[in-house]
Amino acid sequence: MKFEITTLDPGSAARAGRIETGHGAVETPVFLPVATRGSIRCLVSEELEELGYRMLLANAYHLALRPGTEVVAAAGGLHRFMNWPRPILTDSGGFQIFSLAEARVEEAGVVFRSVYDGRRHRLSPEEAVRIQEELGADIIMTLDQPVSHPADRETAAEAVRRTTRWAKRCQAGRQRPEASALFGIVQGSVYPELRAESAAALVELDFPGYALGGFCLGEPLELMNEVVAAVTGRLPAEKPRYLMGIGTPREIISAVAAGVDIFDCAMPTHIARNGAALTAAGRLTIRNGRYRNDHGPLDPACGCRVCRRYSRAYLRHLFNTRELTAFNLLTYHNLHFMKGLMDGLRAAIEAGRLESFRKSFVDGAAAGL
Numbered sequence: 001m002k003f004e005i006t007t008l009d010p011g012s013a014a015r016a017g018r019i020e021t022g023h024g025a026v027e028t029p030v031f032l033p034v035a036t037r038g039s040i041r042c043l044v045s046e047e048l049e050e051l052g053y054r055m056l057l058a059n060a061y062h063l064a065l066r067p068g069t070e071v072v073a074a075a076g077g078l079h080r081f082m083n084w085p086r087p088i089l090t091d092s093g094g095f096q097i098f099s100l101a102e103a104r105v106e107e108a109g110v111v112f113r114s115v116y117d118g119r120r121h122r123l124s125p126e127e128a129v130r131i132q133e134e135l136g137a138d139i140i141m142t143l144d145q146p147v148s149h150p151a152d153r154e155t156a157a158e159a160v161r162r163t164t165r166w167a168k169r170c171q172a173g174r175q176r177p178e179a180s181a182l183f184g185i186v187q188g189s190v191y192p193e194l195r196a197e198s199a200a201a202l203v204e205l206d207f208p209g210y211a212l213g214g215f216c217l218g219e220p221l222e223l224m225n226e227v228v229a230a231v232t233g234r235l236p237a238e239k240p241r242y243l244m245g246i247g248t249p250r251e252i253i254s255a256v257a258a259g260v261d262i263f264d265c266a267m268p269t270h271i272a273r274n275g276a277a278l279t280a281a282g283r284l285t286i287r288n289g290r291y292r293n294d295h296g297p298l299d300p301a302c303g304c305r306v307c308r309r310y311s312r313a314y315l316r317h318l319f320n321t322r323e324l325t326a327f328n329l330l331t332y333h334n335l336h337f338m339k340g341l342m343d344g345l346r347a348a349i350e351a352g353r354l355e356s357f358r359k360s361f362v363d364g365a366a367a368g369l
């Protein structure tokens with residue numbers, strides 16, 4: 001993987017850049033749609049390509065449980081298995097595992113029960129790397145230990161130190177280092193000194209990219225912004241930075257200004273399945289009775305094919321009669337909205353006017369998104 005910064009925003013820490021992988025290039029800042037089990041729910045790979053996406057996120061832990069890495073490897077890797085020829089980033093699954101009630105952390109790894117059949121598993125740092133290498137992702141993640149919010153300082157400090165030890169073991173466990181880039185994950189909850197310690201220890205290990213983990217666990221947005229900005233300042237400028245599991249448009253805009261390059265979030269696809277659309281006028285709930293006889297487009301400001309071809313009344317009808325096509329159409333529109341946001345952010349950085357982009361967003365009708 002190669003990362004090149006093409007433009008620096010004069011008024012903030014934002015940058016526009018380009019990541020090159022064995023499966024093609026990706027322009028940053030970039031938003032990755034979430035294909036946890038090897039599929040963007042309710043969308044086929046061709047639609048994601050049509051929307052202009054160039055990289056997606058899959059979850060190694062879910063794919064290792066079902067269908068099993070041996071099945072994906074036999075297909076020729078995850079790209080072929082899911083018919084997605086472009087770059088893939090996999091998360092180790094640590095975050096999902098640690099959110100299970102029964103997960104128990106040991107120095108050797110994390111012990112948990114499968115969400116599918118209740119069987120007991122252990123995921124070690126070495127195993128997390130082996131699984132991701134077998135899947136064949138372009139960017140892979142170390143196994144880290146997130147802590148929930150709020151966490152006391154001692155718990156957070158312990159998790160930081162274990163995350164560093166595990167990061168070293170992930171590096172040492174690599175079998176095919178040439179095939180993918182392994183990113184280290186900065187932890188430390190909301191404690192600036194722990195975040196600094198975590199960043200310093202991982203920078204020492206010289207990863208090709210760095211992720212910021214353990215956010216979006218209930219801390220207020222202002223606090224997250226503060227911690228993110230403090231961490232990015234401690235990471236090497238020439239390497240990509242990935243804010244895991246974030247976020248909403250306003251979270252993304254402020255993190256881009258703090259120098260973050262990569263984002264992922266299930267929100268746009270998740271809310272689509274509940275009948276909510278991201279629009280230039282804010283969030284729209286299509287089930288609302290006021291749209292019963294509204295034959296205008298979902299978002300008049302949107303140029304996606306859903307907004308060009310289908311009406312609010314029709315979409316509402318599909319939702320209210322539980323027609324599955326509704327999920328596809330709203331998911332498509334929401335991902336188009338997110339792609340437009342990222343394109344707008346990138347263009348603003350290239351034009352040196354990120355601050356005016358941010359200001360017009362927070363002053364606009366979509367500020368609450």
Ligand SMILES: [Zn+2]
Pocket residue numbers: 298299302303304305306307308333336
């Ligand atoms: Zn649209």
